[in-house]
Amino acid sequence: MNKTLLSLLAAALLAASPIHAQDIVPLERIAAVVDEDVILQSELDRAVANVLAQYSGRDDQLPPREILERQVLERLVLVRLQTARAGQMGVRVSDAEVDGAVGMIAQQNGFTPDQLRQQLAADGLSFDEFRNSLREELMVQRLRQRFAQTRIVVSDAEVDAALAGDAVNRQYQLAHILVALPDGATPEQISTAEEKIEGIKALIDRGEMAFQAAAVRYSDSPNALEGGSLGWRSLDEIPTAFSGAVQSMQPGEVLGPMRGPSGFQLLQLVEVRDAQNAGSVTQYQARHILIRSGGDVSDDQARARAQTLRARAVGGADFAELAREHTDDPSSRERGGDLGWFTIDQFGPDFGAQVAGIEDGAISEPFKTQAGWHVVQRVGTRQAAADDANRRAQVREAIGQRKLEDEWNRFLREIRGEAFVDVRGTSAPAGSGG
Numbered sequence: 001m002n003k004t005l006l007s008l009l010a011a012a013l014l015a016a017s018p019i020h021a022q023d024i025v026p027l028e029r030i031a032a033v034v035d036e037d038v039i040l041q042s043e044l045d046r047a048v049a050n051v052l053a054q055y056s057g058r059d060d061q062l063p064p065r066e067i068l069e070r071q072v073l074e075r076l077v078l079v080r081l082q083t084a085r086a087g088q089m090g091v092r093v094s095d096a097e098v099d100g101a102v103g104m105i106a107q108q109n110g111f112t113p114d115q116l117r118q119q120l121a122a123d124g125l126s127f128d129e130f131r132n133s134l135r136e137e138l139m140v141q142r143l144r145q146r147f148a149q150t151r152i153v154v155s156d157a158e159v160d161a162a163l164a165g166d167a168v169n170r171q172y173q174l175a176h177i178l179v180a181l182p183d184g185a186t187p188e189q190i191s192t193a194e195e196k197i198e199g200i201k202a203l204i205d206r207g208e209m210a211f212q213a214a215a216v217r218y219s220d221s222p223n224a225l226e227g228g229s230l231g232w233r234s235l236d237e238i239p240t241a242f243s244g245a246v247q248s249m250q251p252g253e254v255l256g257p258m259r260g261p262s263g264f265q266l267l268q269l270v271e272v273r274d275a276q277n278a279g280s281v282t283q284y285q286a287r288h289i290l291i292r293s294g295g296d297v298s299d300d301q302a303r304a305r306a307q308t309l310r311a312r313a314v315g316g317a318d319f320a321e322l323a324r325e326h327t328d329d330p331s332s333r334e335r336g337g338d339l340g341w342f343t344i345d346q347f348g349p350d351f352g353a354q355v356a357g358i359e360d361g362a363i364s365e366p367f368k369t370q371a372g373w374h375v376v377q378r379v380g381t382r383q384a385a386a387d388d389a390n391r392r393a394q395v396r397e398a399i400g401q402r403k404l405e406d407e408w409n410r411f412l413r414e415i416r417g418e419a420f421v422d423v424r425g426t427s428a429p430a431g432s433g434g
Contacts, residue, residue, distance in 0.1 A: 032073060033422040034080045039073065047072045049124075051225060063217040071224055073423065078222065081415050083136045086143040093138045096314050097362075101134050104359070142365065144408060145357035149350060149367070151407050154399045162236050162395045172238065172246055173270040174230040175211060180220035181263040183417050197257040197264040204254060204266075211254065211268045220263065232273075236398040239406060242267055262413065281394040282344070284355045285379040287319055287337035290329040292372035306366035306373040313363050319377045328372065341382070343393035351376075356397070 029041040048069055055062050062068055106116040117127045179197045181189060200218050203209045215221075215228030223229060235243050245255055249269040256266040289309055293302040309326055313319045320336025327333050344352035350369045355378055358364050364376040 082140045086139040171232045175228040175268045177219040177266040178221040179264045237402040283341045288376045289327045292328040310375045
C-alpha cells in the first residue's frame with residue numbers, strides 16, 4: 001500500500017464521520033464544539049479505542065487516559081477545521097471519487113470492495129464512517145495542494161546551493177517532541193513550557209524513557225502517537241534551523257531543547273542511510289486536456305468548459321477520448337492527451353505541482369497556467385536515471401516539500417488559533433480563538 005493510501009486508511013480508523021449541529025441525536029454527550037460543528041463523545045471514544053487497539057500489548061507506551069484523549073481530540077479538531085476551510089474554498093469531493101479511493105485501498109490490500117467492507121465491520125468500523133473519513137482526508141489533501149500552488153516558490157539559486165552541497169545523497173530518519181506555545185505566549189507560559197521540555201530531556205538523558213515513548217506521552221505534535229516520527233528526509237527536506245546540526249549528529253543523539261515558532265522542541269536523529277534513489281529522479285506519466293481562452297472564449301468560459309470535462313471524466317467517461325475531442329493542445333491530441341514521461345518541472349512548476357499532488361489514476365481539478373486551463377489525469381510514476389536536468393527537478397521537489405511543511409504547519413496554527421473550540425467533558429483544556 002502506498003504512503004498516501006496508508007494515511008487515508010489510518011485517518012479513517014482514527015476519526016469518525018463529521019457530525020453537524022443539526023444532526024445531533026438528543027441526549028448524546030458533546031466532547032467539543034468546533035465553530036459551527038461538534039465532536040460527540042462517542043466519536044472521541046471510538047477514536048481513542050482505535051488507538052488503544054493499535055497499541056495492544058504496548059499499553060505502557062501510551063500516556064494516561066486523560067492525556068491520550070486530549071491528543072486524539074486535538075487531531076479530530078484539526079481535521080474538522082481543515083475540512084471546514086476546504087469547504088469554504090470550494091473544495092468538493094464527489095461520491096465517485098470516494099468510491100475510487102475505496103477501490104484503490106481495497107486493491108492495494110488484496111481485497112474486493114465487499115471484502116474491505118467486511119474487514120472494516122470486523123474491526124468495528126461502519127462503512128459509512130469509513131467513506132466519510134476518506135472524503136475528509138481527500139478534502140484536506142486538495143486544500144494542501146491549493147496551499148502549495150499559491151504559497152510555495154523554489155528559486156533557481158536555492159537549487160544551485162543544494163546541488164553544490166550535494167545535499168540529496170544522504171537521508172536522515174528523524175523524530176521530534178514538541179511542547180507547544182500559543183501565539184503571544186506570556187512569560188509564565190514560556191517558563192512553564194521550558195521547564196517541561198527540560199524535564200522530558202532529563203528523563204531521556206537518564207535512560208528512564210525512550211525518545212519515542214516520551215513523544216507518545218508528552219509531545220503536543222500531531223504525530224505524537226507515532227512516536228514523533230518525521231520519517232526519512234534528505235537534507236533539503238529538513239528545516240534550515242536544524243539541517244546544519246543534523247549532519248554532525250550520531251544516530252540516537254538528541255538535539256535541543258530549541259525554541260521554534262510552535263514552541264520548544266527536541267529532535268532525535270534515529271538513523272542515517274545513503275539515499276535509495278540517489279542518482280535517480282521521479283518521473284510522471286499523465287494525460288491532459290487543455291482549454292485555451294482568447295478570441296471569442298473568455299477566461300470564465302474556458303474554466304467552465306474545463307470543469308464540465310472534468311466532471312464527465314470523473315463520472316466515467318474515457319479521458320483519452322475526451323482529450324481527442326476537446327483539447328486545444330495539438331501536440332497531444334492524437335495521443336489522447338498523453339504527455340509521456342516527464343519530471344516535475346518539465347512543463348513548469350504550476351503544472352508539475354498539480355501532477356505531483358494527485359494519486360495515480362486520479363484526475364485533478366481544473367487549474368490555470370500560461371497556456372490555459374488544464375485537467376490532468378496522472379497515469380503512473382517511476383524512478384529514472386537522473387541527468388543534470390532531472391537532478392535539478394529532484395532537488396527542487398525536495399526543497400518545495402520542506403517549505404510546504406513549514407508553511408502548512410504555520411497555517412494549521414493560524415486556523416487553530418482563530419477557531420472557537422470549546423472542550424467539554426474531557427480532561428483536555430478548553431481553548432478558543434477568533
